[in-house]
Amino acid sequence: MHRSSTRSSTRRSTQRSLRLIVTGLIATIALAVATVGSAQSKLNVVTATEDLAAIAREVGGDRITVEPIARGYQDPHFVEAKPSFILKLQKADLLVVVGRELEIGWLPPLIQQSRNAKIQPGGPAYLDASLHARILDVPQGTITRALGDVHPLGNPHYWLDPDNGKLIAKDIADKLGELRPADRAYFQMRLDDFQKRLTEAEKRWTASMAPFKGAKVVTYHQSFSNFADHFGIVVAGYVEPRPGIPPSPQHTLDLENQMKQQNIKIVLVEPYFDAKTPNAIGRDTGAQVLVMPPSVGGVKGTEDYFKLFDYDIAQLVDALKKAGGGTR
Amino acid sequence: MRTTRWLIGCLVVVALVDCRPAFAQAGQAGDTQSLRQDITRLRQDFEALQKQYNDRLAALEAKLAASEGAASPNAAAPAAAAPGQPAQTAQVPTGAEGAGGPSGSLPVYGGASASSKIFNPDIAVIGDFLAAAGHNPVNPGRAFEMHESEASFQAVVDPYARADFFLSFGEEGVDLEEGFITFPTLPGGLLAKVGKMRAAFGKVNTLHNHVMPWTDRPLVTNNLVNGEDGINDAGVSVARLIPNPWFFMEATGQVFRGDSGNLFASSTRSDLSYIGHVRGYHDITEGTNIDVGGSYAYGHNDAGFTADGSSLVTQLYGMDVTLRWRPLRRAIYRSFVGRSELIWSRRDEPLGEQQAFGYYVSGDYQLARRWSTGARFDRSARATDASLYDTSGSLLLTYVPSEFSQLRGQYRRIHFGDEATANELLFQLQFSIGAHGAHPF
Numbered sequence: 001m002h003r004s005s006t007r008s009s010t011r012r013s014t015q016r017s018l019r020l021i022v023t024g025l026i027a028t029i030a031l032a033v034a035t036v037g038s039a040q041s042k043l044n045v046v047t048a049t050e051d052l053a054a055i056a057r058e059v060g061g062d063r064i065t066v067e068p069i070a071r072g073y074q075d076p077h078f079v080e081a082k083p084s085f086i087l088k089l090q091k092a093d094l095l096v097v098v099g100r101e102l103e104i105g106w107l108p109p110l111i112q113q114s115r116n117a118k119i120q121p122g123g124p125a126y127l128d129a130s131l132h133a134r135i136l137d138v139p140q141g142t143i144t145r146a147l148g149d150v151h152p153l154g155n156p157h158y159w160l161d162p163d164n165g166k167l168i169a170k171d172i173a174d175k176l177g178e179l180r181p182a183d184r185a186y187f188q189m190r191l192d193d194f195q196k197r198l199t200e201a202e203k204r205w206t207a208s209m210a211p212f213k214g215a216k217v218v219t220y221h222q223s224f225s226n227f228a229d230h231f232g233i234v235v236a237g238y239v240e241p242r243p244g245i246p247p248s249p250q251h252t253l254d255l256e257n258q259m260k261q262q263n264i265k266i267v268l269v270e271p272y273f274d275a276k277t278p279n280a281i282g283r284d285t286g287a288q289v290l291v292m293p294p295s296v297g298g299v300k301g302t303e304d305y306f307k308l309f310d311y312d313i314a315q316l317v318d319a320l321k322k323a324g325g326g327t328r
Numbered sequence: 329m330r331t332t333r334w335l336i337g338c339l340v341v342v343a344l345v346d347c348r349p350a351f352a353q354a355g356q357a358g359d360t361q362s363l364r365q366d367i368t369r370l371r372q373d374f375e376a377l378q379k380q381y382n383d384r385l386a387a388l389e390a391k392l393a394a395s396e397g398a399a400s401p402n403a404a405a406p407a408a409a410a411p412g413q414p415a416q417t418a419q420v421p422t423g424a425e426g427a428g429g430p431s432g433s434l435p436v437y438g439g440a441s442a443s444s445k446i447f448n449p450d451i452a453v454i455g456d457f458l459a460a461a462g463h464n465p466v467n468p469g470r471a472f473e474m475h476e477s478e479a480s481f482q483a484v485v486d487p488y489a490r491a492d493f494f495l496s497f498g499e500e501g502v503d504l505e506e507g508f509i510t511f512p513t514l515p516g517g518l519l520a521k522v523g524k525m526r527a528a529f530g531k532v533n534t535l536h537n538h539v540m541p542w543t544d545r546p547l548v549t550n551n552l553v554n555g556e557d558g559i560n561d562a563g564v565s566v567a568r569l570i571p572n573p574w575f576f577m578e579a580t581g582q583v584f585r586g587d588s589g590n591l592f593a594s595s596t597r598s599d600l601s602y603i604g605h606v607r608g609y610h611d612i613t614e615g616t617n618i619d620v621g622g623s624y625a626y627g628h629n630d631a632g633f634t635a636d637g638s639s640l641v642t643q644l645y646g647m648d649v650t651l652r653w654r655p656l657r658r659a660i661y662r663s664f665v666g667r668s669e670l671i672w673s674r675r676d677e678p679l680g681e682q683q684a685f686g687y688y689v690s691g692d693y694q695l696a697r698r699w700s701t702g703a704r705f706d707r708s709a710r711a712t713d714a715s716l717y718d719t720s721g722s723l724l725l726t727y728v729p730s731e732f733s734q735l736r737g738q739y740r741r742i743h744f745g746d747e748a749t750a751n752e753l754l755f756q757l758q759f760s761i762g763a764h765g766a767h768p769f
Contacts, residue, residue, distance in 0.1 A: 078659055078767065101764065148730075272658070
């Protein structure tokens with residue numbers, strides 16, 4: 001009994017030591033490593049998407065560094081909340097988000113774990129880029145999930161309207177000026193220049209699209225509402241029966257009948273969706289299927305905000321010409 | 329005769345009364361004008377007096393209100409909080425006014441109005457329905473079971489904290505699965521949680537049922553880490569990122585009361601349990617990453633007491649590895665998650681220490697937007713009798729109609745250490761309503 005008690009006491013002592021060692025190790029690792037990061041000369045801007053990153057680069061110039069989280073070729077609704085993004089957010093001087101619940105499935109836990117007080121929602125370095133933009137498709141009446149994965153606060157793909165691009169840029173420039181007052185004039189100058197160039201490009205894009213005003217297209221997801229509204233085309237149907245719900249055979253059949261009746265000859269597909277169903281629709285209706293990126297970086301040749309519109313409009317105009325100069 | 333006299337008398341009286349206006353009219357005709365003038369003068373005097381008292385009363389009320397306002401600057405805030413909206417009010421109870429209480433009407437606090445809903449937490453409910461068929465002589469479970477209805481309430485508390493509550497409703501009772509406050513921006517890069525929470529021991533222990541890739545929990549969890557409830561206790565958690573140039577690293581330290589079902593049991597206030605966890609994560613490519621963790625848990629158990637009177641101890645050591653692959657361009661169609669957890673248990677028993685080991689290895693492959701398959705192999709000794717090993721294999725098929733519902737089938741075969749064998753087909757239907765939660769990672 002005595003020997004057993006001694007053995008037990010020795011073991012407990014060893015366990016205590018081991019526990020202390022493990023706890024000590026964790027504490028040492030946690031506290032001994034010095035905190036990295038001192039005052040940086042450039043503002044470190046993190047954006048939710050590449051579109052916002054492209055606009056931030058336009059107004060921030062060489063006074064900021066920009067890192068997007070979601071890539072242009074991935075579905076921005078379904079980004080994985082990887083811990084490596086926490087590290088980006090931890091060091092962010094400014095976080096710009098698309099808002100309208102686009103990032104609701106992945107950004108909140110990242111922000112929460114970032115240990116960065118400034119970028120918490122409502123914080124001085126948190127910017128919701130949608131606040132002054134023109135938002136479409138705000139659902140009216142009774143809203144339930146029977147409508148699909150609807151965004152109760154409106155369509156979050158609003159950056160595909162150049163006028164909204166200007167408003168987003170202004171919000172970013174104002175926020176950058178707020179965070180770095182010494183560079184306020186610089187950001188304002190770059191904003192003016194960006195808006196001027198965008199106005200000029202917009203004239204070019206509008207002129208290209210003008211002959212096709214009222215042309216009808218079908219898109220996979222509700223990504224192009226603002227684009228269609230700005231450039232005068234009509235989105236007459238969607239490959240998805242409801243937002244976020246994959247295509248069903250019955251809906252596809254109904255959509256094909258509608259396209260035949262209304263002589264719709266173009267289907268736009270975001271690069272991250274499977275083109276199998278759109279291609280089948282194309283075969284059945286004779287429509288052209290275009291992989292049309294809604295985001296900067298979605299495909300090669302869309303590396304900035306201007307190139308995105310250049311690419312999309314060139315593709316669309318080409319397809320509309322082939323379709324016979326307008327599918328009204 | 330007497331009657332006749334009485335009648336005549338009455339008639340005379342009636343006649344005299346009936347003739348009274350005629351007499352008055354005749355007697356006062358000349359004074360009517362002066363009487364009217366008197367009445368008009370009296371009325372004017374009365375109205376002047378009334379006005380004088382009203383003015384004095386208003387002045388006194390204004391003075392009183394000013395002195396009350398100075399004493400309590402917030403007193404008028406509720407009324408001013410919603411300009412343009414009709415204030416919801418209630419009358420002062422009878423008698424209260426005279427007793428020196430408030431006068432007039434009172435604001436109704438908590439009354440329904442659009443603005444009062446703004447601060448309500450995000451609310452969601454996730455239902456978990458289970459069905460089982462086949463043969464299980466050890467732990468047969470029920471044919472149909474509304475296994476869990478998890479209600480979540482999540483909101484920001486103030487500029488410094490947020491709160492999360494998860495209430496787990498079974499068919500027969502309710503339990504606080506988790507309820508904690510998080511301080512996300514403490515000095516020193518610390519992230520602190522206080523409340524009841526799932527401990528940061530390995531992977532499975534941190535996961536709620538609805539984000540598990542299976543209908544059940546692995547044998548190693550059931551045998552060594554308190555089954556479905558796991559290490560889930562009230563206490564304090566502190567986590568810190570460890571800066572380094574190579575990969576994401578986080579260290580977490582937790583202290584709990586020391587009660588976690590059959591794993592830890594505290595018999596005194598000092599019988600606390602301690603959890604330590606270190607996690608490393610690295611992106612191998614943009615679509616592939618590896619997640620490695622090491623865990624340690626220490627607590628007292630209910631097996632008995634040592635010679636010096638303190639309760640016996642259980643220690644757990646864990647290691648987890650997760651490999652994920654999800655190509656960004658096809659992220660909603662294809663993915664793979666391979667995972668393994670290894671757990672060592674050292675449990676003091678009155679007759680000596682039991683050293684048990686268990687592990688699982690699983691793989692889940694998403695083959696289409698709505699379909700995924702999976703397999704899992706488990707093997708684990710029992711915490712109280714390490715000589716008995718249970719072994720299990722499972723095959724899974726999952727169908728996801730939308731982000732908010734999911735159907736899953738699992739074939740499971742378990743060979744229990746005492747020779748019994750179970751062959752089962754498990755079915756699960758999950759569905760969620762309410763606020764859109766974060767996607768599991």
